[in-house]
Amino acid sequence: MWSAHHPETALLPYLNGELSVEESARLRAHLKDCARCQEELAAAETVIQQVARRVEQIPEPDWTAYNYQLRRKLNARRSEPVRRWRPGLVWASAAATAAVAASAIVLALTLAPRPRPAMVAVDQLEVEGELADANIGLLRAYPVVENMDLLENYDVIKNLDQLAPPSRPHVVSRS
């Protein structure tokens, strides 16, 4: 694996003892003859030490204040309502959403204006013609029916004189 290349990415793992016995032996053999990798290895070790030293030098915050804030945040989280993942509720919501969507689609298809074919208008005219020509007794006698209605009204008017006195204004006698 390293025969053709410098094993640059294996240098730190080698330092940390992460490599297998075979890998370590091969790397050692390579390092014997490779000045560049020897330098890289030394530099990697130095950089890691520098970083570690400097990270340790990062000034610490006031831990009392830090812990006080942390405790406050924790208490705030605890007082929040628990939001649990409930698969049953999710499936019910999904089913309800699907039902609403399906209803909307059906309604849209039902109520959508449809282009009417020319045949419909012709049929309608024919129907109207047929109705006009039809021997419908009631329609032919319509003036008579209308007059009968008037007569009925006339009958009421004629008996107005016999209405009850004003003390009982609502009562209308039909006799």
Next chain:
Amino acid sequence: MGPSDEDLCARIAERDSQAFDLIVERHQARAYRLACSILGNEADARDVSQDAFLRLYEAAHTFDRRARFSTWFYRILVNLCIDHQRRNRWWRKVVPLAGPDDDPDAIQIDPPSSEPAPLEKVLLQQSVEQLNRALGGLSAHQRTAVLLQAQQGFTSKEIAAVLNCSENTARVHLHRAITHLRKVLKDE
């Protein structure tokens, strides 16, 4: 020698407050420093490391002991740091950082001293700034890899577990980070 982190985590899952306090005490300095090194900002490091402990409290029951506790916990922390950076990359340009005065309940942390800082402190601060500058030139994954290696002594396999990548990729991140840092720290 007290109980192991793994045992404490199991007790936290049962809502043992003492176990939580103990694990915070054990890891807070390293968690804060790691967050500070990734984020380059003390206030953000404080918030994000605290959030990591809150997540630990809430998710303790999901820790299954297949990995070391530290790998599991630092994965939470690193994810929060990277997420925080991603979220705030553009936001910070628009909205200035909120000061402690903005929160009436906030307590004053590290109030600025009116006295001149001792020489040692100044040199320390310069050193930290130099490191931050050098780390600033790395990608989030490279930075995290080298910090986990340097600070925590994590192996490539553990770094890979934290970064959710292959071991080889973790090694490449480490190598590139060291090459970059070597150059920058040598130049300065």
